[in-house]
Amino acid sequence: MKEYVLDEPLTEGFLKFLGHFGTVKTLDKLRKPYFSFEKELFISIKGFTGDYNVEVRYRKEFQDLVSDYFHLLLFYEREGDRGVSQLKGIEDSIRDKMKVRLGTSHGNGS
Amino acid sequence: MNPEPQETQPPFIYLNNAATTWPKPAEVLEEVATCLRLPLHEAGRTTGNGSIDYPSAAREALAAFFHAGPPEHFIFTQNATDSLNLLIHGFAKKTGMPFHAITTELEHNSVLRPLTALKQDGVVKLSIVPFKDTRVNLDAIKQVICPETRLVVMTHGSNVLGSVQDIRPVAEYLHTNDIFFIVDGAQTAGHIPIDLSDIPIGAFVFTGHKALFGIPGIGGFFITDPDAVAITRQGGTGTDSQTLTHPFDMPMRFEAGTHNYPGIASLYAGIRFITRTGQDTIEKKTMDLTRTFIRELKLIPGITIYNENPDLPVVSFDIAGIENHEAGFILARAYNIIMRTGLHCAPLVHEQIDEGKGCVRASFSYFNSVEECRVAAEAIREVAESADR
Numbered sequence: 497m498k499e500y501v502l503d504e505p506l507t508e509g510f511l512k513f514l515g516h517f518g519t520v521k522t523l524d525k526l527r528k529p530y531f532s533f534e535k536e537l538f539i540s541i542k543g544f545t546g547d548y549n550v551e552v553r554y555r556k557e558f559q560d561l562v563s564d565y566f567h568l569l570l571f572y573e574r575e576g577d578r579g580v581s582q583l584k585g586i587e588d589s590i591r592d593k594m595k596v597r598l599g600t601s602h603g604n605g606s
Numbered sequence: 607m608n609p610e611p612q613e614t615q616p617p618f619i620y621l622n623n624a625a626t627t628w629p630k631p632a633e634v635l636e637e638v639a640t641c642l643r644l645p646l647h648e649a650g651r652t653t654g655n656g657s658i659d660y661p662s663a664a665r666e667a668l669a670a671f672f673h674a675g676p677p678e679h680f681i682f683t684q685n686a687t688d689s690l691n692l693l694i695h696g697f698a699k700k701t702g703m704p705f706h707a708i709t710t711e712l713e714h715n716s717v718l719r720p721l722t723a724l725k726q727d728g729v730v731k732l733s734i735v736p737f738k739d740t741r742v743n744l745d746a747i748k749q750v751i752c753p754e755t756r757l758v759v760m761t762h763g764s765n766v767l768g769s770v771q772d773i774r775p776v777a778e779y780l781h782t783n784d785i786f787f788i789v790d791g792a793q794t795a796g797h798i799p800i801d802l803s804d805i806p807i808g809a810f811v812f813t814g815h816k817a818l819f820g821i822p823g824i825g826g827f828f829i830t831d832p833d834a835v836a837i838t839r840q841g842g843t844g845t846d847s848q849t850l851t852h853p854f855d856m857p858m859r860f861e862a863g864t865h866n867y868p869g870i871a872s873l874y875a876g877i878r879f880i881t882r883t884g885q886d887t888i889e890k891k892t893m894d895l896t897r898t899f900i901r902e903l904k905l906i907p908g909i910t911i912y913n914e915n916p917d918l919p920v921v922s923f924d925i926a927g928i929e930n931h932e933a934g935f936i937l938a939r940a941y942n943i944i945m946r947t948g949l950h951c952a953p954l955v956h957e958q959i960d961e962g963k964g965c966v967r968a969s970f971s972y973f974n975s976v977e978e979c980r981v982a983a984e985a986i987r988e989v990a991e992s993a994d995r
Contacts, residue, residue: 523928525992527985528940532932542935551935 497553500566505546506531513573514541516580517587537594538562538587558597561590618942619978624765624793624920624969625946626815626822630872634819637875638868646867648844661865664874665857671877672795672810674802674828678856682865685825686792686813687716690759692860693788693809693827694720696835697757698729705756710735710742711954712764712771717790718954721759730757734954740769740913744776757786762800763793766955766967768896768916770794774805781806786834792816792825796876797892797918799885808834814869817971819876824869832856888972892919895970895979902983908990912959919970922950922959925986927993930964933986937966941985945969 511531514520518535522545533541539562543550552566568586572579620628640658647657665677674680683689694717698705707730709717724730733750735742747758758780763770773789780787786808794800796817802810809829814820829835832854840852841862853859880888896919903909908926925933934947948964949956956962968982 521994523936523989523992526936526940526988530932530936530940530992542932544940547939549939 497551500550500552502548502550502570505548506543506550508545510570510573511545513580514569517569517583535565538590539565541566558594561593565590618944619974619982620944621968621970621974621978621982622944622946623971623974624816624918624967627817627819627971627973629973630821631819631876631879633879634821634872634875637871638821641868641871646864648864658871660867660870660874661857664870664877667874667877668826668828671881672800672802672828674810676856679830679832680826680828681857681860682824682826682870684823684866685815686714686790686811687825689811689813689825689827690716690788690790691720692838693811693829693835694724694757694759696838696860697786697788698724699836699838700834701756704729704731704754706731706733706752706754707757707759708733708735708747708750708755709759710737710761711958712737712742712761712767712769713759713952713954714761714765714790714792715951715953716792717759717761737955737958740764740767742771744779747776748779751783751785755783755785757788759788759790761793762789762791763797763918764952764955765793765920766922766950766952766959766965767913768793768918768920768922769913770798770917773807777805777807793918793920796880796885796888798889802828806830814873814876818873819879820873821869824866824873826873829860832859835860883972891972892970892974895919895974895976896921898976899968899970899979899983902980903986906983906987906990908993909986912965920967921969922965922967924960924965925990925993928989930966933966933989936989937982937985941982941988943982943985945982 511520514533518533521532523530528544530544537555537558540553541550554562568583572583575582641660644657647659665680668680669675669677683692707721709721711734721730721732725732735746735750760771760776762773777787788809788811789807790811792811792813795812809827811827812825814824815822837852837859839862843853843858843862845855845858846853896916899921900911900914903911903923910924912922930947934945937943937945946967950967956964
């Protein structure tokens with residue numbers, strides 16, 4: 497688990513971007529709007545919209561493959577729609593490595 | 607409001623006292639500072655004018671507090687886990703042959719893991735007794751006792767359900783049948799009066815950093831018959847230094863190396879604080895807080911409380927529609943309320959109560975207030991109302 501302190505607060509736009517890559521859950525009625533992001537085999541993220549802090553957990557067995565994934569999400573969000581397709585391409589190559597490691601076809605789907 | 611220490615109160619509500627009590631009484635912090643300001647008084651090794659023999663003073667305080675003795679039969683360790691490892695592995699070594707051991711589903715991993723390690727090594731055949739309505743009764747233990755049974759290890763108080771086990775009949779039965787009985791008092795020591803003078807247990811384990819108000823890193827155990835447990839640690843004791851074998855004298859038999867003096871000083875002061883304040887007063891306040899919190903929780907739709915009548919200030923619950931780790935994260939980060947989530951190192955309890963997924967646990971100390979209970983319950987209400995159901 498890693499906690500990151502960002503130089504900008506987390507936005508709803510970032511959550512929308514996350515939605516292209518995994519399951520985003522939001523709880524909006526709280527004192528602070530909570531969100532979680534779950535991407536099977538990759539990472540899970542917990543935080544609050546508007547906060548600078550975010551908690552990221554990596555899957556232990558693939559940590560070496562996905563340790564940059566959170567940074568990639570932050571980077572490609574700035575690219576808009578183009579960023580979605582570019583990051584999906586990177587994801588595919590990461591999945592290929594996961595498949596080799598697992599020796600199965602497990603790992604499909606975001 | 608918390609009576610003390612006012613100046614160190616940050617703006618959060620701490621409800622994780624079953625793990626480690628916080629804050630510590632001012633006199634505990636002062637005693638630790640005093641201990642560190644003075645040269646250490648190491649009996650048999652180093653003495654100095656004005657030094658305090660904290661190990662001896664704390665052993666006497668423990669003996670008076672638990673109504674057991676002699677004081678030299680109170681052994682200092684790092685914590686309850688350390689005590690249990692020393693006792694369980696030491697008992698197995700002393701027994702010197704495979705045997706049958708019994709424990710319960712209520713146990714912490716500090717009991718389950720040492721016993722499982724012995725099982726994997728072929729030293730122990732292990733029976734794990736189920737609990738019913740938060741308790742393990744003697745009949746359930748009797749059912750699994752066999753001629754090879756030599757050891758029973760049982761929690762006194764569940765760190766998840768807050769239930770206190772009636773150890774007296776178990777101790778009496780096991781004593782009659784010559785079965786060594788280790789009681790894990792990590793959750794009860796300091797919370798409830800414990801009189802070991804007439805309960806025939808083999809060993810009673812405690813830790814300093816919970817309800818005894820010491821700092822982390824100090825714990826111990828009381829042992830009635832030291833010959834039942836083999837020495838598993840050897841080293842310097844300040845006595846019999848000319849011999850290369852570890853001395854059998856108590857308490858050195860189970861203590862090697864330099865003591866944790868600040869920890870022992872904190873334990874000494876923690877017991878003094880409890881005695882001065884009155885254990886009944888502390889117990890009444892923490893249980894009143896617990897009942898207040900439970901009353902508030904019961905008014906919230908979607909909350910499942912796993913034991914509505916705990917004997918200890920421990921309340922474990924689930925919020926429908928939200929994972930316990932998410933609830934803990936939200937309560938901590940959005941409301942500044944610190945609770946414990948997950949399995950609480952007691953996986954077998956959770957297999958029974960929540961299919962192994964874990965829960966949220968609030969646990970109270972003398973330094974919590976009714977207002978904190980209400981604020982925490984209101985925060986939980988907001989979390990529960992926001993959850994998907």
